[in-house]
Amino acid sequence: MAANPTAPTALWPAPHARGAVDATVHVPGSKSVTNRALVLAALASEPGWLRRPLRSRDTLLMAGALRAMGVGIEEGVGPDGSGEAWRVIPAGLRGPATVDVGNAGTVMRFLPPVATLAAGDIRFDGDPRSYERPLHGVIDALRALGARIDDDGRGALPLTVHGSGALDGGPVSIDASSSSQFVSALLLSGPRFNQGVEVRHTGATLPSLPHIRMTVDMLRAVGAQVDTPESGGEPNVWRVTPGALLGRDLTVEPDLSNAQPFLAAALVTGGKVLIPDWPSRTTQPGDRLREIFTEMGGSCELTEYGLEFIGSGRIHGIDVDLGDVGELTPGIAAVAALADSPSTLRGVAHLRLHETDRLAALTKEINELGGDVAETADGLHIRPRPLRGGTFHTYEDHRMATAGAIIGLAVDGVRIENVATTAKTLPDFPDLWTGMFESGGA
Known part of the structure; x- marks a missing residue:
């Protein structure tokens, strides 16, 4: 491995969860x-x-x-x-x-x-x-x-x-x-x-x-x-x-979209994650994660301290229109690839024009790990399959990198190419991610 695991040319071994996470994660500003x-x-x-x-x-x-x-x-x-x-x-x-x-x-x-x-x-x-x-x-x-x-x-x-x-x-x-x-x-x-x-x-x-x-x-x-x-x-x-x-x-409020991978960690591992200072009222698209991830198998409570999200140990597929919250698609696709039933993500044709063509990139990378993802006219159809380790390419897209890390929780041997691209909106993501395990995960 390269001396610096977050260098663009390095492959970052995504941590594989051996048990449920139990962590408090302070997400940087929006x-x-x-x-x-x-x-x-x-x-x-x-x-x-x-x-x-x-x-x-x-x-x-x-x-x-x-x-x-x-x-x-x-x-x-x-x-x-x-x-x-x-x-x-x-x-x-x-x-x-x-x-x-x-x-x-x-x-x-x-x-x-x-x-x-x-x-x-x-x-x-x-x-x-x-x-x-x-x-x-x-x-x-x-x-x-x-x-x-x-x-x-x-x-x-x-x-x-x-x-x-x-x-x-x-x-x-x-x-x-x-x-x-x-x-x-x-x-x-x-x-x-x-x-x-x-x-x-x-x-x-x-x-x-x-x-x-x-x-x-x-x-x-x-x-x-x-x-x-x-x-x-x-x-x-x-x-x-x-x-x-x-x-x-x-x-500035915490970036709720950047809280997604940490909430996903609770969902994927059947654990618990607290995001401090989650606003009770906000226009941030990431606030919809409370609804979407609850439908996929978790539960949450908004308290005076922030948002506490708890995974049930099971992940359900979802049929959802993400047109208003397209930036959440990569993380939802990653969770859907680990679910117990198929998912359809709709309303996100515009993601083909984001940091990369996110629909094509998600399809290619998940399928190369053994998944079954098909592009539709305006989104993705995901049929869960047993996944295997391998290299997850990011295309210099921060949300592709965090999607790969989510999959790595459940699939041993996932290596993220250019995890440093997360610095676009989420500085120190590798440290925040590994710190989540050190504070109570496996």
Whole structure:
């Protein structure tokens, strides 16, 4: 084995559970909340604090990009000395600057609208896979709203936004069928557009609606006026009124989607896992794990300390539409491959355009361990089979890595290729995972 088991070229032996886990796992902050909060704080009219931010590749890329455009982000402790916090100091956005998006959907989609407000050119580039991820919804919408963008007609990276210091804004129609981030991207910067923004989704489907609700809630928390379909507006139309955004003191919730592998560990081993500080009310898609994993054989209780999840020792198959919570699909597929009956995961055709083609990747990797997974038009059909050890490839996708680790709990000899890719949203995953066993698992 390589000297560093988390190096990209190494194979990480996934821990095999010899008994039930019994652990408390402190999950780091939400990537989705951290990156939205950074954008809103950068566009505010006054400084703000971001407490317990996630420090991961995606969030550090977002912070670095905003710094490149002139925003001050000071890392330290909060004003009362209570843990890590970032002080965000808005400034006049400016170029020229180059932004590295890595392979972060939030960075590549949320920041071009911000760049239209900068005085100067902002160039966006990233990992090779980022060139394959769709950006046409944001690019076409910004052009319709008056922005100048050079992308050589690709509708994808790399691209340059020629910022003029302002954007007219107004009504725009987009097809966000491939990513709800197209809608969120326009809404986040909308208060700073001269006419605000009215976003009308014209596509047949809209994945990940909870993430749009998260965007709306966070906009309202910093003083923006937002009209939505849920608040009596037209279906598939969101309106943001122009106005100043307030600097806030925000504490970031734990990332509930990143809690998934740890809850799955309780389900797979028939054990118990406590996730402290699980919010009683949240827009995070990961909150639906309480319902899904309960249906698959567990039970849970939300207490003043957090979420306690207990596995029954049996895993049941599930027929479920994951259109609103697509990011949970890899972990659910991993658990379903270990169940006592077949599963059908529906509504997630858009996963073919994520960090990798997640449907193809899950099918290939589980089947190469002896599974029986078939792609459907919009998801996966999984027939449980006895699995064997082997290499589980991750395709530089953090959720593929954690899916492989879940399977490794029940299948001896699973080796994860490039487990370090989990640093995208879940820093120190290997230590958190092995620590779960040290604190009470086998």
